[in-house]
């Protein structure tokens with residue numbers, strides 16, 4: 001039998017392009033193994049680029065609502081929506097002017113409430129972003145701070161300092177912005193009169209808050225309650241490792257600091273005191289019924305330090321960026337999987353897995369692009385979805401989208417690119433509006449396809465639209481749909497543990513490129529990360545494979561093609 005994508009029991013359904021095609025269930029959540037988040041598949045919606053409901057070329061809350069049937073048919077448990085709060089959009093909404101207001105670009109508070117309620121009717125949970133490390137420069141607190149005199153209490157909610165040098169003309173320390181350049185900007189106290197500097201670990205339009213200030217803490221507790229009261233199921237905490245800065249703001253002592261993110265302690269990230277804040281937030285989450293969760297976007301220098309964010313009295317999950325950054329090589333993948341499982345087990349938390357998000361190049365491109373990149377991306381996704389724990393999907397990866405690298409200069413908006421020295425590190429290329437259907441950009445991203453999307457989509461995405469892939473079991477969308485369905489159906493998948501199968505009999509090919517793991521009961525995942533086929537004894541009945549796999553060999557063996565993952569069971 002030759003199997004591609006759907007192996008067994010493939011069903012053909014209509015693309016759920018319109019809400020009418022898939023009726024909402026009367027009541028909510030699937031299967032409900034508790035706690036739900038330990039093995040949830042959480043789909044990241046980058047709101048500007050998911051679906052446009054009002055026809056202005058920018059994705060919005062109404063657009064998400066319209067596409068809930070798609071998300072439900074895809075089979076995800078929850079959706080994380082990037083910030084949709086009042087914002088001047090200096091960093092695509094990660095510069096929040098008021099967390100309790102919805103930016104008109106994305107809709108109204110009523111739209112947010114309607115989306116939460118309707119998602120719940122579809123059995124989908126909603127996780128929203130909270131951005132505590134910094135505010136927008138347009139936040140009322142920052143405007144008050146600028147209007148105040150140096151050392152006035154109104155400046156204490158942020159981090160203002162006098163500069164170094166004879167006239168204060170040098171930044172207060174050597175800290176660098178994640179987006180490039182110094183992390184400090186000098187203000188004018190009055191026109192022509194240079195004064196204090198303020199800290200911004202990201203863009204100058206995102207001043208860092210002073211988390212030792214009680215009002216800052218109280219304000220964020222209220223923000224959490226505001227959205228919990230509106231029924232959200234959890235929060236993704238932006239820069240969760242950043243709120244506390246080392247006492248006295250000491251120099252880092254070296255340059256290119258951001259390249260050390262994830263491998264060394266910096267005086268402005270991953271300070272021990274940050275955990276107090278997370279513990280307090282956990283108490284608030286626990287006051288609400290129904291397992292409300294928080295997931296940390298935390299960069300820590302080791303998996304052990306990352307695990308500290310998910311101790312039993314802190315947050316529920318943390319993104320596993322160590323996995324995301326691992327090359328497509330057996331020993332490295334195996335090591336990161338083992339280390340991730342080991343370190344999260346130390347604190348009793350589930351591991352998370354993620355391959356792409358709105359801040360990095362899409363993994364098809366990272367794995368080499370073109371056919372090879374797509375083949376590896378499909379194999380990596382299938383491997384990830386078989387691992388114990390929770391998985392995050394980034395919108396469009398289920399379509400096999402690659403990074404768009406040739407966007408017109410004048411349309412680029414990412415502040416990271418604008419501040420980087422060679423202009424090369426922008427994140428716009430993974431934020432191109434999703435292709436839903438039709439034959440040209442914006443591929444039904446906007447209603448009736450009338451307006452252009454805020455970034456144009458390439459011509460070859462015609463073959464990548466949801467509509468084009470929906471009924472094709474061999475497509476990447478077909479593969480994800482089937483994988484997510486099996487993940488629900490097979491008791492072995494989801495939370496739990498894995499055992500490596502060292503004893504797999506290899507009849508031809510290089511064992512150095514083979515990963516095989518078993519999950520009880522009766523599930524085996526094989527991954528060939530090499531460029532040559534590997535022949536093994538067939539480990540069971542084929543459930544799903546990321547490539548065409550010829551299962552019909554008479555001698556009970558099977559050839560695993562290069563860059564492929566397959567799922568096997570004993571049923």
Ligand code: GLC
Nearest residue numbers: 091094131202238239358359
């Ligand atoms: C996080 C977000 C990123 C944003 C930054 C500043 O890393 O994922 O998109 O630019 O925080 O808020």
